[in-house]
Amino acid sequence: MGKEITNRDENYSQWYLDIVKKANLAENSAVRGCMVIKPHGFAVWENMRDQLDKMFKETGHVNAYFPLFIPKSFLSKEAEHVEGFAKECAVVTHHRLMNDPHGQGVVVDPDAKLEEELIVRPTSETIIWNTYRDWIKSYRDLPLLINQWANVVRWELRTRPFIRTAEFLWQEGHTAHATRDEAIAETRKMLDVYAQFAEEYMAMPIIKGVKTPNERFAGAEDTYTIEALMQDGKALQAGTSHFLGQNFAKAFDVQFLTENNKLEHVWATSWGVSTRLMGGLIMTHSDDQGLVLPPKLAPYQVVIIPIPKPNDEINTVANDVMMSLRKKGIKVRYDQDKKKRPGFKFAEYEMHGIPVRIGIGKRDLEKNQVEVARRDTKEKTFVPLDGLEDYITNLLDDIQQNLLNRAKAYRDEHITKVDNFDDFKKVLDEKGGFILAHWDGTTETEIKIKELTKATIRCIPLDNKPEDGLCILTGKPSKQRVLFAKAY
């Protein structure tokens, strides 16, 4: 394999694209902005999806499925919502093709024009709240805690695999509640689920916060977010949870009879994470040799490689090792391919981010040992066969923890407090990362700062302490610091 990917220092953006390609995660398709998620990438996404799904179910949610298409008129019913999505949506106008009368393949049949155009869902609040109108009649029908796994389309102009694509896979939770407080509690609860998933499974530290009005989801009263920091010092919005107030209930006339027999509009939340998380995972841990996967999300955690090639003795030991590892719940693969040399395999599994590699050679077996290499630090050790399964179990825990610690250390080193605009620009240019600074609370200032520096307010962190200060741009008084960064 050799040096197939660009160094991060050289060109971070190209490094990312190289990893996505060389680790067989995804590739661009023939359709502009739409990617193909390749088997190795999809296997990682499946692990993320399955774990998230488990956590959603443990918090009382059930899955359902709503239509891909949204009637155009539905989008218009919530004023801010349509403003947010109308400019980037795929519109279905016809339902039939016909043979070109001039013999040039097939063309759209003009007689098959739809009465009302359909929008490929960019998000499903409208079609779902239109459905909830029939499902919610009384307080007994609440709360309604539903999630769906789906594909959505937003016609983005500049795309990047996983991070921003026209079509992406995601889950969208849509819940309905009898009271404002309960809906806000749900919004916060799901933010916590996302935060827990990011740290425990992705080993990706995040900062929880609330968005400024300017950065809110179109139609939300409040948008909560988890913000991660990539290795190039840019932030990634990794998941959002929205308190929608009664906006969609009012737009779609969803009312319920309270215990006191009064008609009231329902309170709503929605929350989602997407294949964008894959981008976050890649950019948090990977290095100049390729992908680095946390053990909890790796399609397989251990690969066994015979050195130089499989034979009866090595096969027997490898099978014993596989069995004992599988008993411990470890996912392991034995690569018996005789056509590839060990060195080639080493580089390939390194590129693919497999957390642990076990090399089994004839000489080692004479000493009753194998060679164990960990992907995160690239350390190699000889480990006795006796007790190997416990060693590997601990090693996987250690790798998972080390990845989180490493990412946390990087992130913590890249949170800078800044008190004037010159320092703000300097830190942005020279160091990058998150900046905690005072802001006067106006959208005008927020936009001005973005124009001048490309930095945006990522969030007002939830664990913020009140602190009197002066806005870095306008010098006006401020009660707390907010989190700035350049972002993906």
Add this chain to the structure above:
Amino acid sequence: MGKEITNRDENYSQWYLDIVKKANLAENSAVRGCMVIKPHGFAVWENMRDQLDKMFKETGHVNAYFPLFIPKSFLSKEAEHVEGFAKECAVVTHHRLMNDPHGQGVVVDPDAKLEEELIVRPTSETIIWNTYRDWIKSYRDLPLLINQWANVVRWELRTRPFIRTAEFLWQEGHTAHATRDEAIAETRKMLDVYAQFAEEYMAMPIIKGVKTPNERFAGAEDTYTIEALMQDGKALQAGTSHFLGQNFAKAFDVQFLTENNKLEHVWATSWGVSTRLMGGLIMTHSDDQGLVLPPKLAPYQVVIIPIPKPNDEINTVANDVMMSLRKKGIKVRYDQDKKKRPGFKFAEYEMHGIPVRIGIGKRDLEKNQVEVARRDTKEKTFVPLDGLEDYITNLLDDIQQNLLNRAKAYRDEHITKVDNFDDFKKVLDEKGGFILAHWDGTTETEIKIKELTKATIRCIPLDNKPEDGLCILTGKPSKQRVLFAKAY
């Protein structure tokens, strides 16, 4: 609940719609032909999907994800394929909406017309084989065994929940092979996987066979099918597996270098099952009281109901029972809702098809027993608490087996051998079901029979014995009987 659904005898079609609605499986959405799959229905589909996914992976397949959209020109590349799908597809022509200059909400922005229209995938052979061109260079890249779970859209005029909808969920396997024989073996292997799933999990007996040329998938050399029989005597095509020959490899120029260094076109298969299976499941087992679910696919297999309502003693016993059942791997729910009476709950779980109901009442507890009711036969028995978990384990196996036996008995009673056209019409009209009859092998005769009777050739069964006979319509010689039926 009372008598909420139409009797099967009265109006089978309405009975089906009633079950779909009253068992909370699905409902029509605001988008013509697209359904909402409700949580209870989706939970059954998830179980089907997870089991199938496991079986695909056990047979060496991996998952990936390909774009929702297909460039119009791709569809045209395989002549029969475009013929088969062009007339029923959703066409995306624009990528933006704008505010109506006349103030009437939003309208399609005429400046945002796509250069080439995009088709919402009705199936993905074309976009996938266009991708495979870059993935397959040498015999070392083969076989390629990929599956995807996806939504697809076919613009059907007459729809019915699950059975035929404009959008549906499915999986589509797309494999690539070095030889014709290997591709045919794969086609047959996946047919066997479908057959095993249908019988073992859905308890739905099927007949395996091959389609006539007239009923083949658009672009296939051979289409294999599993055909089930519904309770109204109509057949349901439940899954298909296609041997595609080199058609798509040729259309998309996918060639590989053989071991002997020759360039050859790749051999292909594709195979799929969809949410249509839900329709098959419902129509195979359910009765006039509602849905009947086989234990292996039920979202939960046992529901415990306190009689008349929960109290400390009943709660303690219920929790013990739940724990002991869960240890056996049984999915169980305890319904503690105090707002609903036992009779109401009984009817509700019956409607929802939950295989086993355990009633726990004060008097029964004095005798150290509970009441166990099975959904399939509606038998009730008192069972001692001691050893209850073993009783339930066996009971679930028995229900699963009984459902299959019952469906098999019905199906076998409804396979009729017929030797002339009058009998053919008579059996179709009076008895329904499958008819084994001689056919002269021509598409002309097949179409004529369909015009005259609405019956189609479901398949040429794989276990057919050669038998000389005369075509029921034309009297021409025939070498084997084929399987006719009216079908969904």
